[in-house]
Amino acid sequence: MTTETPSKPNRFTGAFIQSVEGLGKGLIDVVSSIGGVVALGLDVFRWSVRRPFRLHNLFTQLDFVGVGSIFIVGLTGTFTGMVFALQTSTAFALFDAESLVGPTVALTLTRELASVFAALMVTMRAGSAMCTELGTMRVTEQVDALETMAVNPVQYLLVPRVLAGLFMVPALTMLFNTTGMSGAYVVAVFGLGISPGTFLSRTQQWMAPADVYEGLLKGAIFGLSVALICCYKGFNASGGAKGVGQATTEAMVSSALAIFILDFIVGMLMH
Amino acid sequence: MSSATAPGSERAMIDIVDLHKTFAGNKVLTGINLTVPAGSTCVILGGSGSGKTVLMKHMIGLLKPDSGKVIIDGQDIVPMSVEALQQVRRSFGMVFQAAALFDSMTVFENVAFPLRQHTKLSEDEIREQVRKRLDLMGLKREVEGRFPADLSGGMRKRVGLARAVVLDPKVVLYDEPTTGLDPITTDSVDDMILTAQKELGVTSVVISHDIASAFNVANQIAFLSKGVIVEYGPPEKLRESQHPAVQVFLQTWFGKN
Numbered sequence: 001m002t003t004e005t006p007s008k009p010n011r012f013t014g015a016f017i018q019s020v021e022g023l024g025k026g027l028i029d030v031v032s033s034i035g036g037v038v039a040l041g042l043d044v045f046r047w048s049v050r051r052p053f054r055l056h057n058l059f060t061q062l063d064f065v066g067v068g069s070i071f072i073v074g075l076t077g078t079f080t081g082m083v084f085a086l087q088t089s090t091a092f093a094l095f096d097a098e099s100l101v102g103p104t105v106a107l108t109l110t111r112e113l114a115s116v117f118a119a120l121m122v123t124m125r126a127g128s129a130m131c132t133e134l135g136t137m138r139v140t141e142q143v144d145a146l147e148t149m150a151v152n153p154v155q156y157l158l159v160p161r162v163l164a165g166l167f168m169v170p171a172l173t174m175l176f177n178t179t180g181m182s183g184a185y186v187v188a189v190f191g192l193g194i195s196p197g198t199f200l201s202r203t204q205q206w207m208a209p210a211d212v213y214e215g216l217l218k219g220a221i222f223g224l225s226v227a228l229i230c231c232y233k234g235f236n237a238s239g240g241a242k243g244v245g246q247a248t249t250e251a252m253v254s255s256a257l258a259i260f261i262l263d264f265i266v267g268m269l270m271h
Numbered sequence: 272m273s274s275a276t277a278p279g280s281e282r283a284m285i286d287i288v289d290l291h292k293t294f295a296g297n298k299v300l301t302g303i304n305l306t307v308p309a310g311s312t313c314v315i316l317g318g319s320g321s322g323k324t325v326l327m328k329h330m331i332g333l334l335k336p337d338s339g340k341v342i343i344d345g346q347d348i349v350p351m352s353v354e355a356l357q358q359v360r361r362s363f364g365m366v367f368q369a370a371a372l373f374d375s376m377t378v379f380e381n382v383a384f385p386l387r388q389h390t391k392l393s394e395d396e397i398r399e400q401v402r403k404r405l406d407l408m409g410l411k412r413e414v415e416g417r418f419p420a421d422l423s424g425g426m427r428k429r430v431g432l433a434r435a436v437v438l439d440p441k442v443v444l445y446d447e448p449t450t451g452l453d454p455i456t457t458d459s460v461d462d463m464i465l466t467a468q469k470e471l472g473v474t475s476v477v478i479s480h481d482i483a484s485a486f487n488v489a490n491q492i493a494f495l496s497k498g499v500i501v502e503y504g505p506p507e508k509l510r511e512s513q514h515p516a517v518q519v520f521l522q523t524w525f526g527k528n
Contacts (some may be wrong), residue, residue: 136374145371148331148444149385149434150360152353 033254037225037232040154044162044228047155057160065126065161065227066168070175073121077176080113081105081183089192098192102199103206105184110211114176116263119169119222123255127230130161131251134234135244143235158231165227166220173219177212218266225262226255283342284309284442284474285330290339292325299325301498303339307491309441312468312475314485316509317495318520323478326495327444330476331363332356344441361389364435364443364473368450370427372419372434378405379415382434389438404433407470408463425456432463436471443467445477449484461487482524494520 084105092098134157137143146153181203188194233251237244283306290303299322307313317323328334329341332348340347348359372381382401386392392400405415408429419427428448435443445464449457461484468475468488479485485492485506492509494502496516502509509517 140369140374141367141371142373144333145365145367145373147333148360148363148365149388150357151388152357 033232036236037228040158040232040235041162041224041228043154044158044231047152048159048163050155054156054160057156058163061160061164062168064129065122065164066171069118069122069125069168069172072125073118073172073175074179076117076121077109077114077179078183080117080176081109081180081185082187084108084113084180085184085187086191089188089194098188098194099198099202100206101188101192101194102184102203106181106203106207107211109177109180109184110207110215112215112263112267114180115169115173115215115218115222116259118172118176118219119226119259120256122165122169122172122223123226123230123252123259126165127226127255128248128252130227131230131234131237131248132244134158134231135237135247138235138237139240139244153235158235161231162224162227165223167223169223169226170216170219173215174212177215214270218263221262221266222259225258229255229258282309283307284344285313285476286340286342287326287329288340288342290326290329290341291337292322292329292334293337299498300329300336303495303498303500305493305500305503307474307476309474310468310472311490312464312477312488313491313493314477314479314489315493315495316479316482316485316520318480321495322498323480323495324446327446327476327478330442331360331365331444361438362441364432364438364440366428366431366435366443366445366448368447370419370431372427372430374419377416377418378410378422378430381419381430382437385434385438400437401433404437405430407436407466408433409459423456424452425459428452428460429463432467436467436473439471440473442474442476445475445479447479447481448477449479449481457481457484458487460484464488482521 085101088104089098089101092100092104134143137157143153143157146156185196185199188199189196230251233247233254234244237247239246285305285307287303287305290300291298292300303326305313305315305326315323315326325334329336330343332341332351336349339349341349343359344362346359348356351359372378373384376384379398379401382404383397386397386400401415402412405412410426410429410433414422414426414430419430422430432443448460448464452460464475464477465488467473475488477485477488489506491504492502492506493500494509494512494514494517496514501514502512502517510521512518512521
């Protein structure tokens with residue numbers, strides 16, 4: 001009796017302290033990861049402006065990240081535009097405003113969806129490969145081997161990957177805009193019977209080049225962030241195959257979260 | 272603090288002075304003093320967790336010590352910037368435990384890699400240099416186009432050494448080169464280390480816990496225990512050592528032979 005009574009509040013206090021500790025540890029992990037990614041970004045910038053410029057490595061990564069993602073981004077863009085046209089037309093039909101389908105799809109794609117979806121596709125396709133490759137190189141001492149051969153691994157491995165993310169995600173965003181609008185045009189004109197002139201003139205009337213630029217800027221920010229996060233996680237992987245798998249999972253989750261959080265922050269700053 | 276200088280040594284290629292290193296409160300190196308003469312082969316012997324790999328990583332500047340000096344060919348590399356360190360590393364070659372070959376490149380591309388990064392040689396000259404090193408390591412022409420995953424453990428080590436010596440380094444570091452190999456392959460790796468010393472005149476530092484291999488290749492053996500070098504000298508001297516840690520370690524091999 002005497003021992004049981006005081007143990008109850010102790011257990012409760014213990015659980016409370018444990019959960020606070022867990023929360024604190026999680027917060028510290030998040031903050032130190034953000035710090036690590038930012039520090040890596042500065043390091044990448046420092047090494048990207050120094051000789052030797054390894055153009056072959058850069059073009060290999062531009063091809064892998066950009067050209068290799070054309071099909072998947074184009075396909076996603078087409079279907080996103082098509083389904084968006086279909087759904088908005090149903091809503092606009094309620095108050096006889098189907099002519100606004102074109103501009104609605106265009107503004108949503110250019111300002112928001114194209115950059116977010118293109119970055120998500122690049123994260124899944126190229127970011128995961130970057131993280132796994134770098135992680136495997138780290139745990140099999142290939143990164144150390146580079147250092148011992150007087151080749152800076154940040155300059156040799158990370159600079160081309162991060163630059164590829166920075167340059168190719170905006171390009172893929174533009175591709176997403178184009179295929180998305182083409183898909184929307186097909187559904188609106190051939191499926192819903194909206195006249196081509198109405199679709200195009202209304203889109204032209206409501207859209208400004210600034211809308212496209214906003215999307216491209218977001219694409220560049222997302223591309224840079226995603227590439228940095230995936231490189232950071234892979235480059236700091238440890239603990240063999242399990243560690244590489246864990247690093248890749250963390251890279252995917254962190255990249256997706258970063259895209260949505262940055263989308264909100266950039267959107268808020270621009271409007 | 273123990274001091275380890277090779278008896279009758281000439282010019283020192285590597286000179287380590289009172290080196291200390293702690294990881295998260297765990298003292299790994301507690302005052303290492305070691306001098307490796309130019310052109311000799313020094314084996315750092317010790318059990319698992321004795322700090323051998325940590326010591327080797329300090330020699331090539333992959334780790335910074337808490338205190339102490341790492342003098343390579345007359346230059347202390349501890350206070351050096353990344354850029355200056357890169358220059359020093361050009362005079363090093365390193366053979367990793369699992370070879371650490373770039374698995375996206377063929378054998379030829381792996382060995383050619385340092386030449387492509389640090390020289391302006393033509394493709395023909397690179398081919399000539401690569402083949403010379405592969406021949407020296409006893410590797411046939413047909414392995415040139417193979418990927419590391421298609422090679423045996425011993426062949427990978429040979430390619431690793433061919434890559435390590437392709438820029439004619441002054442020092443070659445071997446990280447446990449015989450671990451996990453069968454006795455015949457171990458013998459061939461020992462031959463490879465001796466060949467590199469005789470043919471290329473390099474200073475070699477081998478970290479190992481393979482006593483037989485150490486006695487085969489070493490001019491000097493340094494015995495590392497609990498973060499300090501407790502014995503240093505030619506192999507015969509180690510055999511006569513009265514240090515308890517050395518005796519226990521050697522008994523595992525000599526006791527059975």
